[in-house]
Amino acid sequence: MTTDPVLDHIDADLPNAIARLQDLLRIRSISTDPEFADECQRAAEWLVEDLQSIGIDATVRPTPGHPMVVGHMDGPVEAPHILFYGHYDVQPVDPVELWDSDPFDPAVVDGPHGQTIRARGSSDDKGQLMTFVEACRAWKAVHGSLPCRLTILFEGEEESSSPSLVPFLTENADELRADLALICDTGLFQSQTPAIMTMLRGLVAEEVTIHGPARDLHSGMYGGVAMNPIRVLTRVLGGLHDDQGRVTIPGFYDGVPDLDAELAAQWDALGFDHKRFLGDVGLGIPAGEQDRTPLEMIWSRPTAEINGIWGGYTGAGFKTVLPAQAHAKISFRLVGDQDPVAIRAAFRDWITAQLPADCRAEFKLSGGAGGSRMATDHPLFEQTRAALTEEWGDEAAYVGCGGSIPIAGHFKTILCMDALLTGFARDDDNIHSPNEKYDVACFHKGIRSWARMLGKLA
Amino acid sequence: MTTDPVLDHIDADLPNAIARLQDLLRIRSISTDPEFADECQRAAEWLVEDLQSIGIDATVRPTPGHPMVVGHMDGPVEAPHILFYGHYDVQPVDPVELWDSDPFDPAVVDGPHGQTIRARGSSDDKGQLMTFVEACRAWKAVHGSLPCRLTILFEGEEESSSPSLVPFLTENADELRADLALICDTGLFQSQTPAIMTMLRGLVAEEVTIHGPARDLHSGMYGGVAMNPIRVLTRVLGGLHDDQGRVTIPGFYDGVPDLDAELAAQWDALGFDHKRFLGDVGLGIPAGEQDRTPLEMIWSRPTAEINGIWGGYTGAGFKTVLPAQAHAKISFRLVGDQDPVAIRAAFRDWITAQLPADCRAEFKLSGGAGGSRMATDHPLFEQTRAALTEEWGDEAAYVGCGGSIPIAGHFKTILCMDALLTGFARDDDNIHSPNEKYDVACFHKGIRSWARMLGKLA
Numbered sequence: 001m002t003t004d005p006v007l008d009h010i011d012a013d014l015p016n017a018i019a020r021l022q023d024l025l026r027i028r029s030i031s032t033d034p035e036f037a038d039e040c041q042r043a044a045e046w047l048v049e050d051l052q053s054i055g056i057d058a059t060v061r062p063t064p065g066h067p068m069v070v071g072h073m074d075g076p077v078e079a080p081h082i083l084f085y086g087h088y089d090v091q092p093v094d095p096v097e098l099w100d101s102d103p104f105d106p107a108v109v110d111g112p113h114g115q116t117i118r119a120r121g122s123s124d125d126k127g128q129l130m131t132f133v134e135a136c137r138a139w140k141a142v143h144g145s146l147p148c149r150l151t152i153l154f155e156g157e158e159e160s161s162s163p164s165l166v167p168f169l170t171e172n173a174d175e176l177r178a179d180l181a182l183i184c185d186t187g188l189f190q191s192q193t194p195a196i197m198t199m200l201r202g203l204v205a206e207e208v209t210i211h212g213p214a215r216d217l218h219s220g221m222y223g224g225v226a227m228n229p230i231r232v233l234t235r236v237l238g239g240l241h242d243d244q245g246r247v248t249i250p251g252f253y254d255g256v257p258d259l260d261a262e263l264a265a266q267w268d269a270l271g272f273d274h275k276r277f278l279g280d281v282g283l284g285i286p287a288g289e290q291d292r293t294p295l296e297m298i299w300s301r302p303t304a305e306i307n308g309i310w311g312g313y314t315g316a317g318f319k320t321v322l323p324a325q326a327h328a329k330i331s332f333r334l335v336g337d338q339d340p341v342a343i344r345a346a347f348r349d350w351i352t353a354q355l356p357a358d359c360r361a362e363f364k365l366s367g368g369a370g371g372s373r374m375a376t377d378h379p380l381f382e383q384t385r386a387a388l389t390e391e392w393g394d395e396a397a398y399v400g401c402g403g404s405i406p407i408a409g410h411f412k413t414i415l416c417m418d419a420l421l422t423g424f425a426r427d428d429d430n431i432h433s434p435n436e437k438y439d440v441a442c443f444h445k446g447i448r449s450w451a452r453m454l455g456k457l458a
Numbered sequence: 459m460t461t462d463p464v465l466d467h468i469d470a471d472l473p474n475a476i477a478r479l480q481d482l483l484r485i486r487s488i489s490t491d492p493e494f495a496d497e498c499q500r501a502a503e504w505l506v507e508d509l510q511s512i513g514i515d516a517t518v519r520p521t522p523g524h525p526m527v528v529g530h531m532d533g534p535v536e537a538p539h540i541l542f543y544g545h546y547d548v549q550p551v552d553p554v555e556l557w558d559s560d561p562f563d564p565a566v567v568d569g570p571h572g573q574t575i576r577a578r579g580s581s582d583d584k585g586q587l588m589t590f591v592e593a594c595r596a597w598k599a600v601h602g603s604l605p606c607r608l609t610i611l612f613e614g615e616e617e618s619s620s621p622s623l624v625p626f627l628t629e630n631a632d633e634l635r636a637d638l639a640l641i642c643d644t645g646l647f648q649s650q651t652p653a654i655m656t657m658l659r660g661l662v663a664e665e666v667t668i669h670g671p672a673r674d675l676h677s678g679m680y681g682g683v684a685m686n687p688i689r690v691l692t693r694v695l696g697g698l699h700d701d702q703g704r705v706t707i708p709g710f711y712d713g714v715p716d717l718d719a720e721l722a723a724q725w726d727a728l729g730f731d732h733k734r735f736l737g738d739v740g741l742g743i744p745a746g747e748q749d750r751t752p753l754e755m756i757w758s759r760p761t762a763e764i765n766g767i768w769g770g771y772t773g774a775g776f777k778t779v780l781p782a783q784a785h786a787k788i789s790f791r792l793v794g795d796q797d798p799v800a801i802r803a804a805f806r807d808w809i810t811a812q813l814p815a816d817c818r819a820e821f822k823l824s825g826g827a828g829g830s831r832m833a834t835d836h837p838l839f840e841q842t843r844a845a846l847t848e849e850w851g852d853e854a855a856y857v858g859c860g861g862s863i864p865i866a867g868h869f870k871t872i873l874c875m876d877a878l879l880t881g882f883a884r885d886d887d888n889i890h891s892p893n894e895k896y897d898v899a900c901f902h903k904g905i906r907s908w909a910r911m912l913g914k915l916a
Contacts, residue, residue, distance in 0.1 A: 233692070283816045284815065307780070315550065322765070
């Protein structure tokens, strides 16, 4: 079973592959907002039908939240057994007025790197998961079978902290366990070099509400004498970082390893252009710990970010109110052996210790997972690296990743299985932002990359 | 012309007066939200019709914003000429889910001090302005005329910084000028003692937007290296007050007078119970400058308050975003000779000086006025004080007021006219909050107070 005819088939079938992806992108599967639950269900059903059309035995698997999609396909007994993971849910689209077209009406438009598909989820992660599905479709069309045993797992809650994932993996461990997991939810390095992620940051997310007066107050009658919870919230969160960009929560850096010399040298060799990276988004000054390189700030250092803040009057005009509450959503990216449970506890203690005696804080948990490092000595890592290098020309790099893909850790701890993370997103794909896009070239070469990788297993 | 039969008439007509007020309260005249512009117009028309029914020559007077209501009534030539001011616009009603009934379906219910009228605007300021209208109606019904010359001015933009007020006063100065202005938009002292405000705080309001990255970013890809504007905003605003509760903006206290000994002694004699005042709203610790009394914090000291803050993702669930912008609405209560223009400039400089070089701040002005002191040596002050004392039993107090009623300053500077501020609101009226109410006893005794005051002019 050779790869070349599969690649030819992929090239010829590209318009149909784009049309299939557009169908999937039309489904508004925003997982974090309960209003879109039916759309998540519909996305899962669409995927099952598509997988079945390739001959994969796929089903919608209910969970207490949005459903999983699980599929199986047999292959040669001696061939490796691979689990492929992606997620069909997407981020909210607000602020929707900043989109140049309807986020759920996928348009193929001219982009900075040629033709691109603009829609919410095009890059994160519907476009990416379809690269693998299309590679399988082409192998099946050309050779009638795959050169490996395959299990598919598509999740519908990745953008909303994956509440159903751990129970589902635990309950279905025997069915899902494979030799290696392939996770396609990451990007190229600097938009041109294929990359395999060997280091992932974890994530702890917390919502905090500061309660002050029992009701909203008029700032004329109470201003000056009554404590304003927005004042408390800004004072506390304003001290989250020191002048050197370090997070000030006591114990926050417990378990954070220093970068080993070999990896530091590899990363230096990548020639990361932080001025361009930041300049592309209108910034210029690395905001993290001032004694670290910009690449360390993203890949190997923990962070604390305020992802949302609100309180008082935020509408048109002015309202001179002292609100009863003020709120913030804060997330921490974790690395090394930082313990998500300890970080959450330290954050809560740190907030609580700073409150005036007549205010109180209320916390709402929103999931958490530690950072992880991949098993780069697994033979499939080098095979995949070779396939990527052949397809893209540039040598594929082993890199870190600032994002949190807790699934890799769960595969390790629950299924005792290593994971390989690669993907074809570009830095300017605007994931989680208005005008998300996935370049047609990335989609096309992504499909071809997986086809080559499957060819290595033949 | 004696007052007693007027008071009897007021007592007998109270149910009708309440019904008239309820009619006015049903009109959703929220001035800050353009969606309710028609309702503001409707409130003005309702008032004109009601004033005309008493024989006051009233008209709706258009402005670039919401209209004014102006009315005139002749009286004895030798009698004083009085201008009565109130405002028919109201605050927004959010969070509407915290109301026990529809804010615009006025209900007479049992309250903490007997029967009360629950509706947005019942206390601030529709109920208050109707106390004077009802007193005039009763004088007219009993005696056929008023014992003074009267001009009425009702504004529809008091809750949205009064953009049309100064031009309107300037253009119509000759028509509006009188011997003294009566302003009914304040409250009783500690909910039982009638009070005349002799000191008012001014107000400067500013909206600030911190611009960071050119678009919303994913905190996995950019977190740690890209500056988050919420981090900038919380750090800057978190330093707005020092540990002693003082505002830290350079020059902020320029022009703030110390309290003179006589007034300090008067205020001490009032026996202000700050523990109860704060305890009533679930607080306990005076939040202002720690070397000042709680009454000074409210009446004679300037403040800086964050009235609203927002940025990033604030919906259900979590979104690990670094937003492009973060926003806050900040207001300053001013006293003495603090210059609103200088305060605004100092605030803007203070923010700008603290920004990282790759962030910028944008400011939106929202009106401003300095603090003011009343001409307590005007003979009508002592006459009004006597009328209030007769009606309420407790001696009427000369007090300060934490709120900002810039109209008093405008009357002085534009119309060269002093103003007397009194009113019958209670501390627990929930003005600007859910479940605003105006006690029937306050409405009733308020009408009787004005009737007695008119009697002093006869």
